[in-house]
Amino acid sequence: xxxxxxxxxxxxxxxxxxxxxxxxxxxxxxxxxxxxxxxxxxxxxxxxxxxxxxxxxxxxxxxxxxxxxxxxxxxxxxxxxxxxxxxxxxxxxxxxxxxxxxxxxxxxxxxxxxxxxxxxxxxxxxxxxxxxxxxxxxxxxxxxxxxxxxxxxxxxxxxxxxxxxxxxxxxxxxxxxxxxxxxxxxxxxxxxxxxxxxxxxxxxxxxxxxxxxxxxxxxxxxxxxxxxxxxxxxxxxxxxxxxxxxxxxxxxxxxxxxxxxxxxxxxxxxxxxxxxxxxxxxxxxxxxxxxxxxxxxxxxxxxxxxxxxxxxxxxxxxxxxxxxxxxxxxxxxxxxxxxxxxxxxxxxxxxxxxxxxxxxxxxxxxxxxxxxxxxxxxxxxxxxxxxxxxxxxxxxxxxxxxxxxxxxxxxxxxxxxxxxxxxxxxxxxxxxxxxxxxxxxxxxxxxxxxxxxxxxxxxxxxxxxxxxxxxxxxxxxxxxxxxxxxxxxxxxxxxxxxxxxxxxxxxxxxxxxxxxxxxxxxxxxxxxxxxxxxxxxxxxxxxxxxxxxxxxxxxxxxxxxxxxxxxxxxxxxxxxxxxx
Numbered sequence: 001x002x003x004x005x006x007x008x009x010x011x012x013x014x015x016x017x018x019x020x021x022x023x024x025x026x027x028x029x030x031x032x033x034x035x036x037x038x039x040x041x042x043x044x045x046x047x048x049x050x051x052x053x054x055x056x057x058x059x060x061x062x063x064x065x066x067x068x069x070x071x072x073x074x075x076x077x078x079x080x081x082x083x084x085x086x087x088x089x090x091x092x093x094x095x096x097x098x099x100x101x102x103x104x105x106x107x108x109x110x111x112x113x114x115x116x117x118x119x120x121x122x123x124x125x126x127x128x129x130x131x132x133x134x135x136x137x138x139x140x141x142x143x144x145x146x147x148x149x150x151x152x153x154x155x156x157x158x159x160x161x162x163x164x165x166x167x168x169x170x171x172x173x174x175x176x177x178x179x180x181x182x183x184x185x186x187x188x189x190x191x192x193x194x195x196x197x198x199x200x201x202x203x204x205x206x207x208x209x210x211x212x213x214x215x216x217x218x219x220x221x222x223x224x225x226x227x228x229x230x231x232x233x234x235x236x237x238x239x240x241x242x243x244x245x246x247x248x249x250x251x252x253x254x255x256x257x258x259x260x261x262x263x264x265x266x267x268x269x270x271x272x273x274x275x276x277x278x279x280x281x282x283x284x285x286x287x288x289x290x291x292x293x294x295x296x297x298x299x300x301x302x303x304x305x306x307x308x309x310x311x312x313x314x315x316x317x318x319x320x321x322x323x324x325x326x327x328x329x330x331x332x333x334x335x336x337x338x339x340x341x342x343x344x345x346x347x348x349x350x351x352x353x354x355x356x357x358x359x360x361x362x363x364x365x366x367x368x369x370x371x372x373x374x375x376x377x378x379x380x381x382x383x384x385x386x387x388x389x390x391x392x393x394x395x396x397x398x399x400x401x402x403x404x405x406x407x408x409x410x411x412x413x414x415x416x417x418x419x420x421x422x423x424x425x426x427x428x429x430x431x432x433x434x435x436x437x438x439x440x441x442x443x444x445x446x447x448x449x450x451x452x453x454x455x456x457x458x459x460x461x462x463x464x465x466x467x468x469x470x471x472x473x474x475x476x477x478x479x480x481x482x483x484x485x486x487x488x489x490x491x492x493x494x495x496x497x498x499x500x501x502x503x504x505x506x507x508x509x510x511x512x513x514x515x516x517x518x519x520x521x522x523x524x525x526x527x528x529x530x531x532x533x534x535x536x537x538x539x540x541x542x543x544x545x546x547x548x549x550x551x552x553x554x555x556x557x558x559x560x561x562x563x564x565x566x567x568x569x570x571x572x573x574x575x576x577x578x579x580x
Contacts, residue, residue: 026134026359026532030059031116034132038120043127046094046119052126053090056082059134077135082106084192086117087230088129094119099129100349101231104363106133109191113532114360136532146465147561151254151473153464154178174205180249180256181216183207197233200224207246217246217276228288228296231347236286240302242278247311249273252461252474259328261320270320273311274329280304282337296343298373303382305334331455333384341373341577350399354441355433356565357538358492358500358530364404370394373577388415389423391577402435410573414455424452427573440490440502445567449481462512465560467569469508470522470544473560478512482519485566492530500530506542506566521547524558528565537563 034057035042043049056079085105087098099117106115113136120128146153155177169190176183185205193200204220225238250257250272258269282302289295308329310321346367355362375389391412398405407430414423427449434442447467451458460481464473467483486507492500504526511519524544531539541561572580 026114027116027361030114030132030134031118031130033057033059034116034130035118035120038128038130040120040128040130043119043121046127047096049094049119049125049127051088051090051092051094052122052124052128054083054086054088054129054131056086057130057132058082059132077112077133081109081192082112082131082133085109086129086131088117094127094129097347100351102131103351103361104349105229106131107361107363112136145562147559152177153251153473170201174203176205177210179251179254180210181207181246182210183219185220197229198224198226209247217244219244219246225284228286231288231294234288236288238284239282240284241281243280244276244278246276247273248276250459250461252477253472257474259324261323263319268320270316270324271311271314272324272328273314274324275307275309275311277305277307279306290344290347292347294345294347296341298341298343299339300341301338303334303336305382306330307332328457328459330457335377335383335387336380337375337377339373339375339578341371343369343371343577345369352399352404354491355404355443356567357532358502358528359494360530360532364397364399366397366399368394368396371577375578386417389413389578390415391573391579393574393577395574404433406431408574410577412573412577412579420453422453422455423579425454425573426450427571429570429574431567436491437488440488443485443487443489443565443567445483445485447481447483447485447570449571449573451479454479460512462510465542465562465569467508467566468510468520468522469506469526469542469560469566470524470546470558471520476510476512476518476520478514480513481510481571482513482517483510484508487566489528492528500532502528502530502538504528504540504542506544508544508566523547537568538565539563540565542566 034055037057038055040055058076058079085102087102087105088094099119102117103115106112112133114134116132118130118132120130122128145155156175157177158172158174170188172187174183174185174187176185183205185203187201187203189199189201191199200223202220202222205218206215207217207219208214209216219242221240221242223238223240226236227238228236257272259272261268261270280302281304282300284298284300286296286298308325309332310316310324310329316324345365346369348366350364350366351361352364353359353361370393372392373390377383377385377387379386389412391410393408393410395406395408397407407428409428411426412423413421413425415421428447430444430446432444434444449460458479460478461474462468462477462481462483463471463475466474467485468476488505490503492502494500505524506526507521507523509519509521511517522544524542526540526542529539539561540563541559543559545558
């Protein structure tokens with residue numbers, strides 16, 4: 001009864017504002033503004049008509065209140081930056097699919113908060129194309145954090161100009177605070193190098209120990225190439241080089257995880273910490289073709305080195321170091337690699353609202369998406385042990401009667417000459433956004449991730465913000481994961497300057513386990529805050545209670561906060577056929 005009463009109360013509180021937002025959302029207001037600026041009228045049946053002109057209208061960040069101080073500090077995205085993403089030109093015939101793809105391309109630009117493409121009436125039975133955009137605040141202090149009770153597990157602050165001089169370039173200074181380290185770095189991205197379709201980006205940082213101030217390592221990445229941007233682009237090529245050399249410590253709560261070690265001499269606690277050295281370089285070429293069904297064929301070649309050894313500061317015995325290496329550290333290896341990957345997906349995209357980001361448009365690819373790949377580490381002076389890795393991931397998604405359903409299944413394994421198969425893995429995710437109910441919708445996610453003979457000794461840490469809200473941070477550990485998240489999300493309430501507020505009731509059931517499933521259950525409520533002119537992801541606050549069977553977390557440990565919805569926490573294998 002209490003849960004039902006809360007549902008009704010939250011739904012009623014959100015309903016009036018949500019109805020108003022549905023008729024006058026940020027995109028509808030932007031379109032009306034753009035049409036009025038050009039004195040245009042919407043063409044209800046534009047398909048196949050010749051395009052007369054393409055108009056670009058760019059709105060200020062805060063059109064409602066229009067604080068002049070913000071507009072003085074922000075350089076509005078230039079006309080050329082928007083125009084180069086437009087896939088419709090004068091003289092061509094209007095194509096609704098190309099208009100939607102133009103919107104998707106613009107929304108991929110972080111500097112654009114809202115983007116719409118509209119066909120308007122023109123003389124002689126032709127149409128005008130009106131592209132309207134609204135900027136997101138570009139000079140910003142980005143942040144990413146995980147807060148559980150009074151424990152700040154991580155904090156990233158990035159001072160970034162994502163629209164340098166209005167040209168869409170990104171310059172940033174980055175800081176990352178973890179329980180044991182502090183990192184300082186910088187990054188630069190140019191998506192259209194010298195106005196071309198080529199892009200370049202680089203990032204690097206230095207890692208310091210928080211207690212001693214001593215440099216503990218560095219990490220960085222350089223990307224150069226011509227990525228696939230439009231659905232009809234036939235070729236893409238990328239060169240990727242990266243390194244990550246640093247000390248690693250695995251925490252459970254506020255302390256380094258102490259692993260139980262026992263031998264004939266007795267028992268001891270071995271800290272889960274090690275030196276990490278990762279180097280890699282890859283060249284990747286992709287060919288895309290097809291119409292109703294898009295097919296991508298990718299070939300790549302590269303080399304990598306990965307080395308993991310116990311920290312000298314742990315002062316382990318030889319036996320303890322060997323035990324830690326064999327049972328918990330990732331496998332050290334070097335390899336020269338070639339790989340191939342094939343991906344096919346239905347060219348059917350839908351724009352949906354009120355899923356994860358409230359009234360902002362979300363692009364969903366419907367139908368099937370299948371990807372299969374093979375990677376061969378061939379014998380060479382650099383290769384530690386030859387192997388072949390195989391992987392397949394498949395997803396099917398449909399949208400009907402305001403219900404969005406998707407099922408994803410992925411599997412992979414490593415084959416080694418004369419040895420048993422390793423890194424065997426099977427993962428599956430079911431995600432469903434139910435139709436509107438009491439003014440909101442129920443979102444259900446079921447996730448399973450199973451491993452066998454894992455050479456990298458991966459551990460699932462479950463609790464806090466990692467899908468089991470209301471439990472201690474990293475309270476449960478194991479090689480495998482089973483997780484169910486059910487949320488009732490109210491429709492959003494609109495506030496000044498485009499801010500949206502929503503509420504959530506949730507229950508989580510999950511288990512991190514080696515062999516025996518041991519489910520834990522939590523339930524609670526939360527708040528979601530969206531600041532579309534500053535960020536695309538929602539800011540979530542969740543307060544949960546541990547229902548069974550472990551002792552509940554006390555006080556503030558039940559509260560956790562971070563960016564993004566809980567269904568954003570998912571294994572990488574569901575998105576790519578081969579591991580990185």
